[in-house]
Amino acid sequence: MNRLQRALDALVERIDTPAPIVLADVMQDNIDRMQAFAAEHNLDVRPHVKTHKCVEIGRRQVKAGAVGITAGNVGEAEVFAAAGFDDIFIAYPIWTAGTKGPRIRKLAETIRLRIGVDSVAAINALADAMGEDAGRLEVVIEVDCGARRSGAPAEAAGGLAAAARNRGLVPAGVFTYPGHGSASPDARQGAALDQETALTTAVRSLSAAGITPDVVSAGSTPTVEFATGGVITEIRPGEYVFNDLNNTRLGACTEDQIALFVAGTVVSDWVPDQVILDVGTKVLGREGSPERGFGGIAGTNATLSKLNEYHGFLPLPEGFQPGVGTVLPVVPNHVCPVVVNFEEYIVTDSTGTSLERWPVDARGFLN
Structure with missing residues (x-):
């Protein structure tokens, strides 16, 4: 059976x-396996909690060795911050409409908060929302590596990081998402290579602007097996904690x-x-x-x-x-x-x- x-x-x-x-035992094996993979390749794990949205599971991931968590929006970050998580990256180009500006400012007062950006407009909006506390907020420049989702061209990363620095925000590094790796089993490795190329270009762009990145962040569950070289310092898998049929079909x-x-x-x-x-x-x-x-x-x-x-x-x-x-x-x-x-x-x-x-x-x- x-x-x-x-x-x-x-x-x-x-x-x-x-x-x-x-199945908690299978889930824990998945968590431990990913952590061991990261340790073997000298990478940090920052799991994406959008997959499970559960504080107990997030705690198990951090206990296993995750450096913090990735959230998809301000609300997720607030829930996990209230539960004691103190290092959160919102890997999304947030626009500070409505109440989001004050909420972000409040989060940045109590935890280490990083937010994804891919435009000068978003950078200026975040800086305006933070006001005199802009130095509390770290931003991570999102670049596109072929998924054609959000993300600036990799060569634009330095200019965006400099714009953030000029507004008093802290440019922490760069990230990307190789979503095109989910197209087929054969696409996984190619997307991971695209990711590495884009992040390498982005890091060079930051260096040209006089900025050394603290984090070079990669995803995702389908491509993480191949995200082991070059400039990458951090991985952000989410689905690995449970897995699903798509990931089984992809290998x-x-x-x-x-x-x-x-x-x-x-x-x-x-x-x-x-x-x-x-x-x-x-x-x-x-x-x-x-x-x-x-x-x-x-x-x-x-x-x-x-x-x-x-x-x-x-x-x-x-x-x-x-x-x-x-x-x-x-x-x-x-x-x-x-x-x-x-x-x-x-x-x-x-x-x-x-x-x-x-x-x-x-x-x-x-x-």
Whole structure:
């Protein structure tokens, strides 16, 4: 029997579905493995908490050796700062609209805070928000390495860092995100090389402006295996803590390293060769396609072919016939969208004998 199904069977009478199940022992192995990888290559780990949004998991990452955490927005940073995390990097080009300016200033008074920037306009807005306390805030210049997301050209990093310095902010270094490494298994190494090239160019640009970076920060889970050389000082993986089907397909993890799945119940079986699960877009998000599916059933080759808000359509391969009431372990394509849909995790281990509930503390904090 599949390991995830075995753990689920031990829990099934004690939980309601749909529910996110975390195998704490597998998760801890993932945390320790990443930390050991970083130590081997003389890198710092700054995990991205957007994947789990959970204070308890963040504490385990820091206890294992992480130098701090990465957040995706001000709200996430506030939740973790209130829980005692004192070294936070918001790896996003924040624009200080509404209440964000005062909130950033307050955070910078109590913790070591770094914020991503990729424009002079954002730098000036942050400096205006910080006022006479500008020297408390560190900024990290975001450069594009081929993902075509946010990020300035690498050769512009020095000019942006100088602009931050001129406004009294502290230019701490550079970062990038090699998102194009998720395109296919073959894309991972090439994206990591693009990342190294862009960061090297950015560091040279900073040096030309008379600035020595304290941090040269790289992501992500699919490419981290290849982020081991050159100027990189820090890695920011997020999904590694749980892993998912996408990372399995990319070769970034094995099936045995998946630490989160969703318990879903078969609620209808009237259509021949298909059942309906209580797992829809409100649980899994919308990542997927009819060709690769919208999530898979652990231990089988069955994949969800379609999702409505509360319905998951599961075509049944030959020899697999779960009846109404059967509870199945659904592995998401992408784990991050799943987390934001639940207030708590059901936490157990690979045997399913223990049961704890951990809050998803930063759920709903999107700005």
